[in-house]
Amino acid sequence: MQSNKTCPIVEQYLAYLVTIKGRSKNTVLEYRLDLLQFFRFVAKCRDIDWPDFKFANIDFIQSIQLGDMYAFLAYCQDTLRSSPGTRARKIVSIRQFWKYLTTKAHLIDNNIAEELETPKQPKRIVRCLTLEESVRLLIEAGSCSARDNCIITIFLNCGLRLSELATLNVDQVNADVMSVIGKGNKERKIYMTPAVKQALGQWLAIRNTLSVNTNAL
Numbered sequence: 001m002q003s004n005k006t007c008p009i010v011e012q013y014l015a016y017l018v019t020i021k022g023r024s025k026n027t028v029l030e031y032r033l034d035l036l037q038f039f040r041f042v043a044k045c046r047d048i049d050w051p052d053f054k055f056a057n058i059d060f061i062q063s064i065q066l067g068d069m070y071a072f073l074a075y076c077q078d079t080l081r082s083s084p085g086t087r088a089r090k091i092v093s094i095r096q097f098w099k100y101l102t103t104k105a106h107l108i109d110n111n112i113a114e115e116l117e118t119p120k121q122p123k124r125i126v127r128c129l130t131l132e133e134s135v136r137l138l139i140e141a142g143s144c145s146a147r148d149n150c151i152i153t154i155f156l157n158c159g160l161r162l163s164e165l166a167t168l169n170v171d172q173v174n175a176d177v178m179s180v181i182g183k184g185n186k187e188r189k190i191y192m193t194p195a196v197k198q199a200l201g202q203w204l205a206i207r208n209t210l211s212v213n214t215n216a217l
Helices: 008-019 025-046 058-063 068-077 082-103 131-141 146-158 164-166 194-207
Strands: 177-180 187-191
Touching: 008 082, 008 164, 025 068, 025 082, 068 146, 131 146, 146 164, 146 177, 146 194, 164 187
Parallel strands: none
Antiparallel strands: 177 187
């Protein structure tokens, strides 16, 4: 789907998310895909030609009813087999867009998406490593390269998301504290354990001898 040249109202909203709300690129991409998918669904139900999204003007958006939103969610569940989590995210995308149109852009008077309910999601039990499993993993990591050992040690001791570790730069680490940029572009400080400091020191000693053109850790 070519999304960067479609639906100016959506693109204005996404620009607001980036510049004012500080949303991440991944979040903005998800919102764009969700909204354009919703508009395509409504257009198809109304037999509107939708390939270039020129139909998605303010008159079209104002014509959308709460029933259209629930019909879209039913389509996601029954036809696309979307999980409750995915459907919940699409609801957030629609809600936030209608809120923007009402309170920021002032293009519509009534925010019908406020009535949109979120599907009940099953509770998931987080699977964590036991102490014994963590120790075994660290022992195995000891035979890895200094880089891989550092990665595993940070994961076990600091609780980073994969995306946070992958985007970690050298200047985000000092003698005692690691500065991590997480979801929503929010920064948090993590105090490093002796094991993390040791693993980082061993890896940085090697990294500093390499010819690299990036600041990535």
